[in-house]
Amino acid sequence: MAARQETVARVEEIDVDAYKYGFTTDIESEKAPKGLSEDIVRFISAKKNEPDWLTEWRLEAYRRWLTMDEPNWARVKYPPIDYQDLYYYSAPKSTPGPKTLDEVDPELLRTYEKLGIPLREQEILAGVETRKVAVDAVFDSVSVATTFKDELARAGVIFCPISEAVKTHPELVRKYLGSVVPATDNFYATLNSAVFSDGSFVYVPKGVRCPMELSTYFRINEQKTGQFERTLIIADEGSYVSYLEGCTAPKRDENQLHAAVVELVALDDAEIKYSTVQNWYPGDSEGKGGIYNFVTKRGDCRGRNSHISWTQVETGSAITWKYPSCILRGDNSQGEFYSIAVSNGHQQVDSGSKMIHLGRNTRSRIVSKGISAGKSQNTYRGQVSAHRKAEGARNFTQCDSLLIGHECGAHTVPYIESKNPSAQFEHEATTSKISEDQLFYAQQRGLSAEEATALIVNGFVRDVLQQLPMEFAVEAQKLISISLEGSVG
Amino acid sequence: MLEIKNLHVSVGDREILKGLTLTVKDGEVAAIMGPNGTGKSTLSYVISGREGYEVTQGEVLLDGENILELEPHVRAAKGVFLAFQYPVEIPGVATMTFLKAAMNAQRRSRGEEELATPELMKRVKEAAAKLGVSQEMLRRPLNSGFSGGEKKRMDILQMTLLQPRFGILDETDSGLDIDALRVVSEGVNSLRAPNRSFLVITHYQRLLDYIKPDTVHVMAKGAIQRSGGPELALELEERGYQEYLGEEAA
Numbered sequence: 001m002a003a004r005q006e007t008v009a010r011v012e013e014i015d016v017d018a019y020k021y022g023f024t025t026d027i028e029s030e031k032a033p034k035g036l037s038e039d040i041v042r043f044i045s046a047k048k049n050e051p052d053w054l055t056e057w058r059l060e061a062y063r064r065w066l067t068m069d070e071p072n073w074a075r076v077k078y079p080p081i082d083y084q085d086l087y088y089y090s091a092p093k094s095t096p097g098p099k100t101l102d103e104v105d106p107e108l109l110r111t112y113e114k115l116g117i118p119l120r121e122q123e124i125l126a127g128v129e130t131r132k133v134a135v136d137a138v139f140d141s142v143s144v145a146t147t148f149k150d151e152l153a154r155a156g157v158i159f160c161p162i163s164e165a166v167k168t169h170p171e172l173v174r175k176y177l178g179s180v181v182p183a184t185d186n187f188y189a190t191l192n193s194a195v196f197s198d199g200s201f202v203y204v205p206k207g208v209r210c211p212m213e214l215s216t217y218f219r220i221n222e223q224k225t226g227q228f229e230r231t232l233i234i235a236d237e238g239s240y241v242s243y244l245e246g247c248t249a250p251k252r253d254e255n256q257l258h259a260a261v262v263e264l265v266a267l268d269d270a271e272i273k274y275s276t277v278q279n280w281y282p283g284d285s286e287g288k289g290g291i292y293n294f295v296t297k298r299g300d301c302r303g304r305n306s307h308i309s310w311t312q313v314e315t316g317s318a319i320t321w322k323y324p325s326c327i328l329r330g331d332n333s334q335g336e337f338y339s340i341a342v343s344n345g346h347q348q349v350d351s352g353s354k355m356i357h358l359g360r361n362t363r364s365r366i367v368s369k370g371i372s373a374g375k376s377q378n379t380y381r382g383q384v385s386a387h388r389k390a391e392g393a394r395n396f397t398q399c400d401s402l403l404i405g406h407e408c409g410a411h412t413v414p415y416i417e418s419k420n421p422s423a424q425f426e427h428e429a430t431t432s433k434i435s436e437d438q439l440f441y442a443q444q445r446g447l448s449a450e451e452a453t454a455l456i457v458n459g460f461v462r463d464v465l466q467q468l469p470m471e472f473a474v475e476a477q478k479l480i481s482i483s484l485e486g487s488v489g
Numbered sequence: 490m491l492e493i494k495n496l497h498v499s500v501g502d503r504e505i506l507k508g509l510t511l512t513v514k515d516g517e518v519a520a521i522m523g524p525n526g527t528g529k530s531t532l533s534y535v536i537s538g539r540e541g542y543e544v545t546q547g548e549v550l551l552d553g554e555n556i557l558e559l560e561p562h563v564r565a566a567k568g569v570f571l572a573f574q575y576p577v578e579i580p581g582v583a584t585m586t587f588l589k590a591a592m593n594a595q596r597r598s599r600g601e602e603e604l605a606t607p608e609l610m611k612r613v614k615e616a617a618a619k620l621g622v623s624q625e626m627l628r629r630p631l632n633s634g635f636s637g638g639e640k641k642r643m644d645i646l647q648m649t650l651l652q653p654r655f656g657i658l659d660e661t662d663s664g665l666d667i668d669a670l671r672v673v674s675e676g677v678n679s680l681r682a683p684n685r686s687f688l689v690i691t692h693y694q695r696l697l698d699y700i701k702p703d704t705v706h707v708m709a710k711g712a713i714q715r716s717g718g719p720e721l722a723l724e725l726e727e728r729g730y731q732e733y734l735g736e737e738a739a
Contacts, residue, residue: 435577436541438579440539440561441576441577443538443560443561443562443565444562444565444570445565445591445651446562446566446594446598446651447591448562451594452562455579455586455587455590456579456582458581459581459630460580461581463581
């Protein structure tokens with residue numbers, strides 16, 4: 001038994017600090033001066049050659065933000081953030097704007113290669129040879145490359161950095177930007193509206209089934225730089241799109257702020273599948289450093305029979321504050337949220353979903369799996385509500401927590417509200433521990449303690465993993481195992 | 490060959506095994522019989538390496554090698570198999586997935602090539618058919634919602650697939666009806682081989698009608714009190730354990 005303890009101790013040593021994506025890229029960058037002011041907002045807007053309406057939109061958000069307070073209701077603890085001690089804009093110097101792949105700085109291409117994200121169009125993810133994935137790569141504040149643009153354009157799909165869409169498709173951006181998450185929505189979303197740098201823009205025209213998976217990889221590189229990307233996806237009538245975002249950041253001793261906004265709009269009979277594999281740097285084993293992930297994600301099922309589905313696998317970040325939501329406005333619309341949130345070390349997660357039923361016969365489903373290990377705290381916070389007119393609204397929520405070890409915590413905070421007597425809401429919650437019995441049983445059959453834990457955890461998250469596009473499900477499964485290494489013993 | 494020499498084991502402050510010595514030769518089926526609470530399950534856990542049991546003295550040698558310092562999965566790969574008194578449920582993990590993981594993990598530990606999925610599934614299906622384990626059970630999560638008899642059959646299926654050197658059956662008969670007992674016993678009997686030995690732990694003689702032991706050992710007060718042939722089991726059935734308990738019985 002001594003040998004076993006030794007092995008576990010060794011794994012614990014390497015564990016949390018062994019964040020695979022913790023390297024930095026040595027590349028010259030252009031930054032705005034530190035701090036935030038109207039001048040900085042104008043600077044960012046000017047850098048991107050934005051039209052006046054957008055500059056004004058940002059400034060209004062900024063002024064509003066000054067009057068707002070940071071939310072403090074989440075079950076997370078962190079020292080106050082000095083918003084004047086951050087850089088709000090950082091761009092790799094060689095790329096003032098997205099170009100063709102041949103013009104992208106080779107150093108950047110190598111960075112994405114190291115991350116396992118191919119920016120060469122002939123390559124594809126995870127060895128799946130028949131499927132193509134178009135990638136938009138966002139490095140600090142700007143998009144550095146977008147692949148398969150031409151092929152998508154032939155199908156009529158617009159997939160480009162939002163900074164580019166502002167110029168090439170101003171009518172679409174102006175119509176939909178802030179229409180799901182208003183500039184006044186909440187402290188972080190408002191901050192994002194003032195200073196958002198880049199992000200992806202997707203428009204799928206009427207009746208088009210997007211011919212490939214779209215994905216964006218976000219990478220924070222610079223020190224003391226906040227990342228404020230903004231993603232806007234519009235699925236026009238009868239269209240379909242599946243989109244995946246991935247996130248990594250270097251290891252740094254300081255905490256880095258990430259305050260993104262994602263807006264989805266699904267019109268009549270349209271469907272959007274949005275998947276996230278979030279692996280921001282979680283901080284070291286002492287809880288030092290790591291990303292503050294304060295994100296507002298919301299989908300608007302604006303049309304009849306529309307369908308929005310969020311799937312997320314969250315293993316990174318020091319603190320996670322995010323509640324991907326669906327506004328079920330169109331009659332017969334459908335919202336889904338599938339989540340796996342893994343926390344280890346000193347990570348704190350306060351995450352969940354909101355399903356707001358406004359239309360008739362709207363349906364929603366929430367399946368949340370929280371796994372806590374180490375000294376982490378993992379809270380599910382969810383809201384389900386039915387408006388007066390939401391005749392026949394239905395929700396099913398299933399919330400399962402798994403504890404590994406005895407120093408972590410899992411919490412479930414559901415808010416349920418119905419103003420229509422015909423609404424049917426169901427909430428199920430379970431909390432369990434990986435039992436010594438289960439671990440020993442699997443070990444007795446030949447699995448090491450780590451393998452046994454991974455197997456039991458995979459069983460626990462299986463029904464959510466099945467929601468991910470296949471090639472990413474494999475990646476996500478590995479990620480979960482890696483982030484739980486050293487959590488047993 | 491398994492040799493247990495002067496084994497002393499404590500849980501917390503309490504000494505459970507007090508100098509237990511026992512040898513099980515290759516090909517031998519040894520039965521351990523004894524009253525409840527005498528440390529029979531402790532013995533099976535200590536051999537297989539469960540945490541929480543402190544060995545204060547003694548050795549357990551498998552083919553001459555002391556295995557007490559090895560992790561449970563390493564012992565498993567060397568051929569130690571424990572059929573549990575209460576097999577554990579693992580929700581969400583399909584039985585086939587679990588079997589595959591276990592078989593290949595042991596092969597990896599031994600430095601052998603992993604089995605390809607088709608070959609592996611073929612082996613599982615053949616073994617399952619013999620034990621009356623349905624295809625549908627193989628798709629279900631491991632032991633989840635299985636009856637007591639189904640769980641025991643699943644354990645014997647695993648034993649069949651993993652081909653251990655040394656199999657321990659811990660109160661395998663508990664909670665089984667006669668039909669299930671027969672199927673399970675037949676499974677064990679079909680595994681008897683010159684290079685494989687068994688330790689059958691039981692409270693009642695009944696199981697030994699189906700699995701015929703070569704040797705019978707009476708365990709009480711944390712040690713082996715008497716050893717003999719199959720006739721000893723019949724004697725115990727008639728006379729009970731009183732004479733081995735001495736003062737503790739009172």
